[in-house]
Amino acid sequence: MSEFLFFAAGKCESLALSTCSGLHYSTTWVPNYFQHQTQDEATLEIRKYNPIIQTNCSAELTLFLCSLYAPNCIPYAHNVPCKELCSRVKKQCVPRMRELGIKWPVSCSKFSREADEPGCIGRHPTSSVTKTTPSKDGKKQVLLMQLSWNHNKLAQLANSNKHQKLP
Numbered sequence: 554m555s556e557f558l559f560f561a562a563g564k565c566e567s568l569a570l571s572t573c574s575g576l577h578y579s580t581t582w583v584p585n586y587f588q589h590q591t592q593d594e595a596t597l598e599i600r601k602y603n604p605i606i607q608t609n610c611s612a613e614l615t616l617f618l619c620s621l622y623a624p625n626c627i628p629y630a631h632n633v634p635c636k637e638l639c640s641r642v643k644k645q646c647v648p649r650m651r652e653l654g655i656k657w658p659v660s661c662s663k664f665s666r667e668a669d670e671p672g673c674i675g676r677h678p679t680s681s682v683t684k685t686t687p688s689k690d691g692k693k694q695v696l697l698m699q700l701s702w703n704h705n706k707l708a709q710l711a712n713s714n715k716h717q718k719l720p
Contacts, residue, residue: 565626566592572599572606573619580626586633586659587621595622604653610646613675617642620674621658630672636664638675 568574568581569592581592589595599622606614620634639661647657667673 568623570596570599570623572615573623575615576619578625581623582626582632585622585624592623598622601655605646605650605655608649610649611642613638613642614646616675633673634664635667635670635673635675636661637667639664
């Protein structure tokens, strides 16, 4: 089953994962990348990463994990991380994860390069990606900017393809 069809077969739900509550969206797609059928299942799994999240090994770790366990609900979009996002976060966090006995959740080779998948999550990092400057509402501004760009791009892709039939 392709990842696109997997996500196309799901449904939107109000986001309940507290780990992802600081991101800009309020609905998530179920089932998620790992085929968890409920957010309760996803919560049990993402909690394993709380110790590494607390180390602040990467400003993009929460974005990456949430894109897998509680992806933003954008119907008809290939709503998975870019290979580059996965690789950046892995490079920054795996040494600390080893110390804590936590395994990396997925092979980065499973994701498309941003040049091949224009709607993937985590495209075009800026120099501010490593900063965590709060926005007016107290959320991490860098994650808000990153997700906003991807949401707009995915919406454009969905609109441009809405008249095409799925295989």
